[in-house]
Amino acid sequence: MPCLPHSEDRNSAVEVIASVVAQLDSVLPIGVEVVLHDFDLIPNSIVAIAGELTNREVGDPSHSMMLERVTDIGKDGFVSFESVMMDGRKVRSTSIEVRDLDGAAVAALSVNVDISPWEAMRDLVDSVLHGVSGGQKHVGEVSNAPAVSAELDGPSPNFVRNVDELAVLMIRREIAAAGVAVKRMSRADKLSVVQRLNDRGFFLIREAAVQIADALEVTRFTVYNYLKEIESNDA
Template structure:
């Protein structure tokens, strides 16, 4: 199991100056960039290979082969990748299922690449369009039915095998081609979870929105403070204060001293 590693952070786990480029990181990114196309050509055409340079967040895609999600070099990371970096969770998520906006099922894997110091520097992602295989399955099923070669029915007492499925409660990963789309999605999800119209929100509701956005990795995006402040109808300094309150609460829960963001004005 991958080890969790710490990184410089301000209050609430927000990266201090983001993920910085390193010499070994640049070397790794160059190596994996050169592998994206041959790896993509070795896989079925329904699979997309994507490499993210994490020092370039949010517009982190530096190499891509395939056209499953419609993204290009220079497009942003997904909401899942931002959240994964914020949580410092295990390095790899393999074979999870999500959906595209047009309803197609996608099976994805996300692998974090670290330099010699343990800092995350890149993410290699595979996205496979399952609709192609579903069509093949439908054809095969139809042919087996026509030839009378249906599978035997399950006999009493035999164990029932159920294929693994993604949790119904899990939010699907969102693939976007614009940072504003990503920011709007994150904010919309956080506000929706509070289930109170912004104009009727009290302070506790707005703090809950900020905490949710922090957990989603929203603060990896430039101008996140201003975007959230505009949505909630408060000043950017109020957002700083909310973050400090959240950091204090988290520190109290873990009996650690809170890390403070300097207040302005």
């Protein structure tokens, strides 16, 4: 941890650190703040501040949580914690304790970072990634292979380029939605897949019956029989 000279020189040393902090004001990114606290001036301990995250000024009091946690710094010389501002922004703070050569705590240098934008970015990325890898396929996604695979082997992030690939996509989605491997599907399971595809206009696609027959491991005539049964039930 940083150490200052003995007590008779500590004031000038704090001033040196304060001057360094003041120069950071023009280079800190938005949402970052550096604060120097002089423990001799508690509660109005701020002697230097760079950044405008909390809109505090020299002579203002320190964060109450920083004061509570500073006793937890211990031999590592720093402590980190999170807090919430009045406007709801979440701030992550790291305070580094400064001791004099006698080992007495005389100051603390704190770095405060607004992490709310980063959390929002993380949530956005998670929503996109989960939408692909979580098994929920979106229109426009399809495997590179034009042949229909009966099972989903993983995410298929490519855009469809023709009608055949659209058929592949629709079949893969409905087989995945069934939640049963094709080899374990009952007749009712396969009928349900065909019915959902029919409801989505799948059989308007050329050679649709052949493609779904291959995927469900049945004959084309079995698919036609499924369609007749569906039409009969609808009637």
